[in-house]
Amino acid sequence: MAELSSNFLYAAFILYLIATFLFGGSIKDKRGAEEKKQNKWAKLGIMITILGFASQIGYFNTRWIAAGHAPVSNLFEFTTFFGMMLVGAFILIYFLYKLPALGLFALPIALLIIAYASMFPTEISPLIPALQSDWLHIHVTTAAAGQSILAISFIAAIIYLVKSVDQSQSSKRTFWLEIIMYTLVSTIGFVIITSTFAAMDYKANFDWVDKHDELAKQEFNLPALVGPHEGELTDTERFEPLVNMPAIINAKKLNTVIWSMGIGLVLYGLIRLISRKRVAALIKPIVKNVNLNLLDEISYRSVLIGFPIFTLGALIFAMIWAQVAWTRFWGWDPKEVWALVTWLFYAAFLHLRMSKGWQGEKSAWLAVIGFAIMIFNLIFVNLVIAGLHSYA
Amino acid sequence: MNEVKCDCGHVNPFGTKICSKCGMVLGNEKENKLIDMRYEGSARRSQTYKKTIIDKIWNFFSSVKVGVTLIVIALVASAIGTILPQEMYIPSTATPAEHYELEYGWFGKVYYELGFHNLYSSWWYLIIIGMLGISLLIASIDRFFPLYRSLKKQGVTRHDGFMKRQRIYGVTKLDEQDIDLEDVKKRLKKQRYHIREESGNILAEKGRFSRWGPYVNHIGLIIFLIGALLRSVPGMYIDKVLWLREGETKEIPGTNGEYYLQNNGFTLEVYDKENKEDEQYSAAIDKTGTIAKTYQSDVTLYEAQRETIPGEKVDLNKLKDFKIKVNEPLKHDHYALYQVDYKLDELSTMAFNLINKKTEENYGSLKVDLNNPQKKYELNKGYSVDLISYFPDFEFDEKGQPRTISKIPNNPAFIFKMYTPDKPDGEVSFVAIKETVEPLGENTYKMAFNGVETKDVTALTVRKDLTLWILFTGGIIFMVGVVQGSYWNHRRIWIKRKNEEILISGHTNKNWHGIKRDIKHAIESTSLCEPSDQLEEEKSSTKGEVLNG
The missing domain is CATH 1.10.287 (Helix Hairpins)
Structure with a gap:
């Protein structure tokens, strides 16, 4: 069952990839772009997307059966689920607005998220007592659904920015847009480097001294550019760290970040060298036919649809469950606080849109920040700030 | 302050920017191409x-x-x-x-x-x-x-200035042929618009209640915040911890002696890959090590008989048996008991034999209940032991005197006085784990260690929170309000006959895509011109872009 489940996920990944190219084709096709009706490419694209989505639901259900609980209990499972919900949210918004360009951006982001998720341990893990509750799937699925609809607002915003930011001269806006592009490329870097060394079964073991002055062991799965505090490499023929970190810093995680950003920089640099253009300028022609007002509306509408669902899942259901499992509905755990921060941010977003001058590009930048906060909560709060919600 | 009388005769409160009846722009908004429709220009x-x-x-x-x-x-x-x-x-x-x-x-x-x-x-x-x-x-x-x-007071017939300053606006010239608006009305009704008519002019409106969404959700939030504030009122909120050993019965703290709880046993279960039902987790267990499956306290809840005299032993009425687990608290009368912590194998009793050091002959055994020790233990005839001092969690202080760090028997130590027929005045012996000291000279007898018994201890959080229902009400009202405001839109379409022209304008608080679609559907079968989005025209004329939305 577990194997069947991973095959379904693999199939979904391939189908999303195909659908991305189909949406690409639909934009190239002049007939589709200028008329309001969808062209054949777009119709095929959304069909394949739905097929991929169905396949991923197949993954979800079979894994649920295999594990005996909803597969949303560790970082791999949750992040994959988030990717799936993002595709679901895209399908929903697509049928509201029929904009193929949205697919061309939403699907690659979903692919990146799923690929990123697969870099984490994928074994089926049992539930600790605190997670053994029906609220697990009620809370997590609703929260992820809300987040993914909010993420569509980010995707519409990216398209908006790619189209509206003036690429003829460099400015703050081009700089930040490139930062977003570079971040996406770095995620690809992370996936490439992690899977390459995982395929080589690379292991470098260190003896090191932790911040309580105690000896500890740590296994690196990437060549250690930075080593742990007073680290001694115990394996032979492994790369010696260039520098050791102080005990307070988690050298293994920092090392992964350095590698991802480095590979990201190489990839990004190559793109810039070959194309002699900013990445955003390179993809700008793709979106030349989309209507900025429509994108702005999709972005705003996604926040309107996503915000109540997010509130219900990430705050209200979360509080009810926390009251049952942890005796209190709110405990200022970092994950809780960052859900509140996300909620406050989108509340501010909705209030700002009422006043003049916060529509269009400014609103698009806000949607980008909102997504950054959610990703920060997903990745950074789980991996770096330890708390009750840490899964990895 | 003066009220503002509009040309149409309607009297508006001071500060009104748009006449609420006819929509004529009052005050200095007249220069703008589009009017600011926020809060309807009300005062x-x-x-x-x-x-x-x-x-x-x-x-x-x-x-x-x-x-x-x-x-x-x-x-x-x-x-x-x-x-x-x-x-x-x-x-x-x-x-x-x-x-x-x-x-x-x-x-x-x-x-x-x-x-x-x-x-x-x-x-x-x-x-x-x-x-x-x-x-x-x-x-x-x-x-x-x-x-x-x-x-509430808005009129059907709107001032021309109001119509043409709407974002969605269009004019159809009649050229002597009349257009029947009946079909448009029918189609609007079908789209669930509420229609009002006045001398041939039409106001079609739907989803007005979505305008109240923000205020409803704000009320919800205020109720939530009040609930959070009430927590500091005495009696609304109790948060205590109850440590309970297996077999022990204790008053539940925070209940004023009303309820007692007995611990019938604590269970800690871990996932076991040898077990058939856990075998799918074997890879994860190999990687992580031990993973807890269940924390469970089997308890009995008692109610104290009322009107007991202080100091007297309370009579307890059994209320119910319950298995408290994480995620499954025991709830009774506003109180909830949660499984939060535990301690395995706490020392519970310690047994000794009184023996002659030389002959090792045994003169009787005693068992000290480490949580409730006796003062005197009678052994074989003529033999007895006094427990002079007891240190449940023993250590030597700076002066070398024994003392206890806590009441929990983590490291018990005893000072015994042994009475025997040949030593009627007794011999004193200090006994700790793996250590015996004879402070008053060499003894003939000693307390020989004869095993321990351990018990598990469970920790339960006792919680009463009378603010929960207020918070919950606030949360629900918030959700209702936020859904009301987000998932519905307030759309209005005005159709006005004016000499040889028909004016159409539209306004929505959000989702302009939606209202444009509604208007298009409504006028499809007529020769009315589709009104345009003046904001888009403005943009495309300034930027020179080709728009296709």
Whole structure:
């Protein structure tokens, strides 16, 4: 069952990839772009997307059966689920607005998220007592659904920015847009480097001294550019760290970040060298036919649809469950606080849109920040700030 | 203050920007190409009165700008509190002042000194939240009543200036052939528009109730905040911990002696890959090691008989048996008992034999209940032992005197006095684990260790929270309001006959795509011109873009 489940996920990944190219084709096709009706490419694209989505639901259900609980209990499972919900949210918004360009951006982001998720341990893990509750799937699925609809607002915003930011001269806006592009490329870097060394079964073991002055062991799965505090490499023929970190810093995680950003920089640099253009300028022609007002509306509408669902899942259901499992509905755990921060941010977003001058590009930048906060909560709060919600 | 009388005869309150009946623009908005439709141009207190100190406070809190600023401040402050763990999450044995510096260096020290280790209960954080609450209340009052009034009084026939300054506007020239609006009306009705007519002019409106969404959700939030505030009222909220050994019965703290709880046994279960039902987890178990499956306390809840005299033993009425697990608290009469912690194998009894050191002959056994020791133990005839001193958690202090660190029998030590027929005055022996001292000279007899019994201890949190239903009500009202405001839109379409022209204009509070679609459907079968989006025209004319939306 577990194997069947991973095959379904693999199939979904391939189908999303195909659908991305189909949406690409639909934009190239002049007939589709200028008329309001969808062209054949777009119709095929959304069909394949739905097929991929169905396949991923197949993954979800079979894994649920295999594990005996909803597969949303560790970082791999949750992040994959988030990717799936993002595709679901895209399908929903697509049928509201029929904009193929949205697919061309939403699907690659979903692919990146799923690929990123697969870099984490994928074994089926049992539930600790605190997670053994029906609220697990009620809370997590609703929260992820809300987040993914909010993420569509980010995707519409990216398209908006790619189209509206003036690429003829460099400015703050081009700089930040490139930062977003570079971040996406770095995620690809992370996936490439992690899977390459995982395929080589690379292991470098260190003896090191932790911040309580105690000896500890740590296994690196990437060549250690930075080593742990007073680290001694115990394996032979492994790369010696260039520098050791102080005990307070988690050298293994920092090392992964350095590698991802480095590979990201190489990839990004190559793109810039070959194309002699900013990445955003390179993809700008793709979106030349989309209507900025429509994108702005999709972005705003996604926040309107996503915000109540997010509130219900990430705050209200979360509080009810926390009251049952942890005796209190709110405990200022970092994950809780960052859900509140996300909620406050989108509340501010909705209030700002009422006043003049916060529509269009400014609103698009806000949607980008909102997504950054959610990703920060997903990745950074789980991996770096330890708390009750840490899964990895 | 003077009221404003519009040309149409309607009297509007002072400060009104758009006549609520005919929509004529009053005041100095006339120059703008499009009118600002927010709050229907009604007279809001905050926009009208700006003199006294009360006006100023009112205007401060009713401003959206101030509201957003407060939200952003709360957001940033909340985020800062997650950089390092809050005080409640550091080990309870650590002294915060030292812990932060020790663990996080100079940054931890600064963090602690600034009080960020207790950020969420700091006075300034509470002030920000309080100000947000006031802002919610005042901003809502400032907007709701004028908006309600002007939407209630709105007329059907609108002033031309109002029509043409709407974002969606179109004119159809009749050229002597008349257009029948009956079909348009029918189609609008089909789209669930509510139609009002006045001398051939039409106002089609739907989803007005979505305009109340923000105010409803603000009320929900205010109720939630009030609930959170009420927690500090005595009696509303109880948070205690009850440590209970297996077999032990204790009063449940916080219940004023009303309820007692007995621990019939504690179970800790872990996932076992040898077990058939857990075998799918074997890879994860190999990687992580032991993973807990269940924490469970089997308990019996008792109610104390009323009117007992203090000091007298209470009679207990059994209420129910229950298995408390994580996620399955025992609930009774507003109280809830949660499984939160445990301790396995705490020493419970310790047994000794009184023997002759030389012959090793046994003169009887005794068993000390480490949580409730006796003073005297009678052994074989003529033999007895007094327990002179008992140290449940023993250590030597600086002066070399024995003392106990806590009441928990982690490391018990005893001073026994052994009475035997040949030593009628008794011999004193100090007995600790793996250690016997004879402080008053060589003894003939000794207390020989004869085994221990252990018991598991469970920790339960006792919780009463009478504010929960208030918070829950607030949460539900918030959800209703936010759904009402987000998933419905207030759309209005005005159709006006004017000589040889038919004017159509439309307004929605959001989702312009939707209202355009509605209008298109409504006029499809007629020769009416589809009204255009004046905002898009403006943009495309300035930027010269080809738009296809």
